[in-house]
Amino acid sequence: MTDALASRLPLHVHEYRRLRDLVGQQFGIQLTDDKQVLVTNRMGNYLVSRGFQSYTQFLDQLETERGGPLLDDLASLISTNHTYFFRDDVHFTMLSTTVWPELEHEARRTRARDLRVWCAASSTGEEAYSILFTMLDYFGPRYSTFEAGLLATDISTAALDQATRGVYEASRAAAVPAHLRDKYMSRRPDGKMEVLPEVRREAHFRKFNLMTTVFPFKKPFHVIFCRNVMIYFDVAARAALVERLKDCLVPGGLLFVGPSEAIHGEVGLEYVAPAVYRRKGRR
Numbered sequence: 544m545t546d547a548l549a550s551r552l553p554l555h556v557h558e559y560r561r562l563r564d565l566v567g568q569q570f571g572i573q574l575t576d577d578k579q580v581l582v583t584n585r586m587g588n589y590l591v592s593r594g595f596q597s598y599t600q601f602l603d604q605l606e607t608e609r610g611g612p613l614l615d616d617l618a619s620l621i622s623t624n625h626t627y628f629f630r631d632d633v634h635f636t637m638l639s640t641t642v643w644p645e646l647e648h649e650a651r652r653t654r655a656r657d658l659r660v661w662c663a664a665s666s667t668g669e670e671a672y673s674i675l676f677t678m679l680d681y682f683g684p685r686y687s688t689f690e691a692g693l694l695a696t697d698i699s700t701a702a703l704d705q706a707t708r709g710v711y712e713a714s715r716a717a718a719v720p721a722h723l724r725d726k727y728m729s730r731r732p733d734g735k736m737e738v739l740p741e742v743r744r745e746a747h748f749r750k751f752n753l754m755t756t757v758f759p760f761k762k763p764f765h766v767i768f769c770r771n772v773m774i775y776f777d778v779a780a781r782a783a784l785v786e787r788l789k790d791c792l793v794p795g796g797l798l799f800v801g802p803s804e805a806i807h808g809e810v811g812l813e814y815v816a817p818a819v820y821r822r823k824g825r826r
């Protein structure tokens with residue numbers, strides 16, 4: 544489908560407003576007025592290829608379906624999935640030097656065996672695998688003595704599919720420290736880099752909308768990464784999300800956010816380091 548064809552499908556102001564309201568309600572993502580061109584670029588070809596005659600027709604069908612595959616497609620089209628391995632690497636250094644050793648010490652002290660980590664808004668998987676690589680590297684053979692695992696979630700099924708495959712261009716994998724890349728990734732005949740199957744097995748990628756008002760997790764997490772997604776939400780949605788994230792941390796558990804997502808005045812969390820917060824209370 545050519546761009547010329549897609550651009551024959553105009554996005555009228557009233558349609559953009561309808562779409563903006565729907566995206567805000569469903570995903571929390573704020574589409575400001577300056578995003579209209581971006582939206583047409585992302586959606587035009589899709590709508591034409593699916594036989595929609597107008598944005599109104601698409602929006603009508605979306606409302607009739609109420610949460611079917613069209614909404615899934617919209618999430619994939621509208622979300623910004625920009626990410627890379629070891630983004631804000633100071634957080635990963637902190638995992639290796641402080642967080643994993645402390646959690647291991649605590650687990651031995653309390654004779655606990657579980658270690659629950661959640662990478663919320665994991666996009667195409669680079670962040671989740673970065674966490675996992677540091678975890679496997681720190682624990683080594685002791686990893687199997689824990690009931691450890693990584694839950695990684697996103698609203699974009701397209702991003703989650705790529706994450707589950709765990710295959711990346713060599714240029715992207717170049718951001719993984721060499722010793723970890725050598726241990727946990729392999730080069731495919733086509734030159735791409737693939738996360739080893741035994742590593743992939745430890746990451747559980749699932750679709751999950753952070754706007755869900757009651758989080759369904761049975762047990763709280765020791766570590767949550769929720770980085771570079773709250774920037775797309777409004778102040779109220781961010782505050783409510785932080786509250787829900789805090790509630791699903793163990794006391795003493797850590798929340799990592801993006802560098803421009805500082806949390807102010809939230810009850811129940813204390814500042815640990817830039818963009819890192821600890822749930823108050825004793826373990």
Ligand SMILES: C[S@@+](CC[C@H](N)C(=O)[O-])C[C@H]1O[C@@H](n2cnc3c(N)ncnc32)[C@H](O)[C@@H]1O
Nearest residue numbers: 570622626664666697698699752753770771772
């Ligand atoms: C810019 S990426 C950040 C990826 C990664 N956390 C990082 O810091 O590199 C933002 C991700 O948030 C996801 N996202 C946006 N709104 C969401 C929502 N309501 N629930 C879950 N994920 C969402 C998008 O699909 C996208 O993959």
